[in-house]
Amino acid sequence: MRLTLSIGVIAACTLVQVFAAPAPDADAILKHSYDNYRASSSETTVAMTVHRPDWERHLEMKAWTRGEDDALVRFIAPAKDAGNATLKLDRDTWVFNPKLNQVIKLPASMMTQSWMGSDFSYNDLAKSEDIITEYTHKLTATEQSLGHTVWTIEATPKPGAPVVWGKVTLKIRDDYVMIEETFFDQDMKPARRMQADKIATLGDRPYPVTMTMHPLDSPSQWTRIDTSEGRFNVNVPDYLFTLSNLQNPRQ
């Protein structure tokens, strides 16, 4: 009798689990999406297009990441900008300018400034983790689009978190590719939006190979990121993420 009851309970639990599976957890989706985007380490080749009403410019760079906190970006084209590099270790960011042959640790005042003239700030690079750590997440919609399930997650800043946004909404596909991220101001008016324009297989995974950042208060300007090559979970040497390598590249 006791045995039968036990089996019954186990069976009931299993049933509940089976039926509960389609209601995924917002935190887990987001975390999974970030892991997919960055993996435990990565090496990518990226082209950046900065568009303004009067001009447009193209930059090419190689980027390496290690874990969640360390990143190195080195520009390789055009010749004018080649050699400029940005190193992020944990909470600190340094830039190297080959013309000055100087490494500068970015002070607070510069972290919010534009990164190489784009619509990204140094903080967008340095604090990309914020969306996971400084916000609470809620799954607000699940819909079908182009053969994929798309989850909409609303991220609200935790009380006292050092973020300026009123909220952030993210759209993530069931293969954990983030297809849209919208930042709202504190009046809940959309202020900037990052969109995945093209999703393809890169390395071993589905990846947003073309992404565009639109500041919504100036519609005629945007910055596009095209990732042309990517290798994930590769062995990235530790010497890459050092100040001496920032100034005298060995790769």
Place this chain on the structure above:
Amino acid sequence: MMSRFMLLAPVAWRNLWRNPRRTLITLLVVAIGVWSILVFDVILNAWVTSSREASLRLLTGEGQIHATSYLDDPNVAHRMSEPEGRLLRALNSPVVSAWVRRVRVPAVIQSEYRTRAVTFLGVEPPGERIVSDLPSQVVVGHYLRDSDDIGIVIGRDLAEKLKTRLGKRVIVMAQAADGHLAERSFTIAGLFDGSQAAQDEFVFTGLHTAQSALGIGHDISEISFDTAPAASLNDIVSALKHAAPSRGIEPWTALSPLAYAMESFSQSYIAMWLAIMFVLMAIGIINTQLMAVFERTREFGLLQALGMRPGMILFQVTLESALLVGIGVLVGVLLMLITLVPFRHGLDLGFLAAGAEMFGAGRVLYPHLDPGDAVRYSLIVWALGIGAALWPARMAAKADPIVAMAES
């Protein structure tokens, strides 16, 4: 002497009006001269007071205490411990009317749309209300309540530039004690008005909030103090220096050099103006009196022939000048009063506010007539006028009666 005066005064008065047009012109010259000196003095003094108040009543106070290297590089590393022992006793002595502690570091403030460099201050609100006018300039929302207040008060203009407003959240970033970047979100509790530069530069939160954000324990950046009305600032500064030799203690004259320069040069400006106006007046007075004396050569000859001594003639002509200049001075003072009465409640410099602010003055000047100054400058002009008239008077007294009478 008195009887001579009684005798000559009516004569001098009548002589003055023998040529009314000439006399009136001279009167006018003197009156305008005196008027301009006094008005210039009053306005300049109002300007000096205003620029000193604008600077001192903003944040400077009458003196400040810092860590020695703070003024050269005002960052979080150059902080100091709370006052204690002899310094605390010196600050609490009756000659210091009020003092406040502050944390004051360069920082960056960020809204959704904009980022600006500012000076971030942690303040003690009850004390600030005494030493600073800024708490009373809050026009939207309210000023901070106490040192534990976690709100932030920023300039109205800064809020516009950040595209934010009351009740919204902003981020302040500053270098913390351990060198890393301290970030904290604040809700805007109030917006203050006032000088454009102050609105864009300063943001305020509670002292303890700032201390914990920067991780500096109970350390502070500066102490600002005011002195009791009768006390000498220099004595207090030297007493404080004696009590805390390792700290940098500066009076406002060193902290606000522009306000001090305005104050110390104002007397020189007035003296220069007085000299210029006086030269112009003297030319007018001497010219008029010389003309008058030369016209009356026969008269002086006759008076001397009748037995009037040269000294008396000198006295009479000087008396005429004294009356002339004296009346001119009185008219000038009267004109000055008439000019200043409409501005007794303040002269609004709104039309050149930005320019006035550049030189440290506030928007509204409050002309205040110092009776001592008015009497002093009037007497100086009068005495100098009489002095200038001595030359024509001497010419009259020197006249030889025979030659004078022989003139046809």
